[in-house]
Amino acid sequence: MIETIRTQLDLSTIIRGRRSVRRYQDRPVPRALVLEVLEAARWAPSPHGRQPWRFAVLTNDAPKQRLADAMGDEWQRQLAMDGQDSEVVGIRLRKSHERILRAPVIIIPCLYLADLDQYPDADRNTAEATMAIQSLGCAVQNMLLMAYSLELDTGWMCAPLFCPTVVGMALDLDPALIPHALITLGYAAADPVRRERMPLEQLIVRFD
Numbered sequence: 001m002i003e004t005i006r007t008q009l010d011l012s013t014i015i016r017g018r019r020s021v022r023r024y025q026d027r028p029v030p031r032a033l034v035l036e037v038l039e040a041a042r043w044a045p046s047p048h049g050r051q052p053w054r055f056a057v058l059t060n061d062a063p064k065q066r067l068a069d070a071m072g073d074e075w076q077r078q079l080a081m082d083g084q085d086s087e088v089v090g091i092r093l094r095k096s097h098e099r100i101l102r103a104p105v106i107i108i109p110c111l112y113l114a115d116l117d118q119y120p121d122a123d124r125n126t127a128e129a130t131m132a133i134q135s136l137g138c139a140v141q142n143m144l145l146m147a148y149s150l151e152l153d154t155g156w157m158c159a160p161l162f163c164p165t166v167v168g169m170a171l172d173l174d175p176a177l178i179p180h181a182l183i184t185l186g187y188a189a190a191d192p193v194r195r196e197r198m199p200l201e202q203l204i205v206r207f208d
Helices: 011-017 031-042 061-081 086-102 122-149 164-170
Strands: 053-058 105-112 153-157 177-179 182-186
Touching (some): 011 122, 031 053, 031 105, 031 122, 053 061, 053 122, 053 177, 061 086, 061 164, 086 182, 105 122, 122 153, 122 182, 164 177
Antiparallel strands (some): 105 177, 105 182, 153 182
16 A cells, blocks of 8 residues: 555545546556555445446557547437537547546446346336446445545546447447446546535435
8 A cells, every 4th residue: 555645634534535537647557556446346335245346447548549439429429419519519529538548547337237136026126226326336436535545536427328338349348247437547637626515404305
């Protein structure tokens, strides 16, 4: 474990300090730190302890380029359906490509439902899948917090949710893996602008 300023922070400070970064330094992330981030995900809670998530990790330019191109083509098609101006579409696509290609590490969290319990009714099967999705979110949050504690930063992109098949094919993933997010990982090149959080009293709807 490396000793840095952030690794000496308490959990509350790490939670409040974690931020979403879009621009990274051209600086590789040591493999040991990437594995430490993924190890944190392994300890997230999951339904029946089945750990219904798997992770694809990209550090080389070629797979990042394939992913960016495939997602870009699909996103362009979707934005065109929305009636977006072609110039605006071009700008958004360029920025999206840059985020993927310039991040030292890309982690694709995938939902894996094969090991979950199966029921004779649709409602319980839907609930089982929802539990798995919730636990995948917990695993990702573990990664984000661990990364921040290691002097790294992250960005959580949800784009794969809108084109999971495209992402899976671009990365030659097993069809049983459902891409749910794209996490960029690296050393921040600039401090991001952070949005204000709602006051706690507005978020608690009942406290007996």
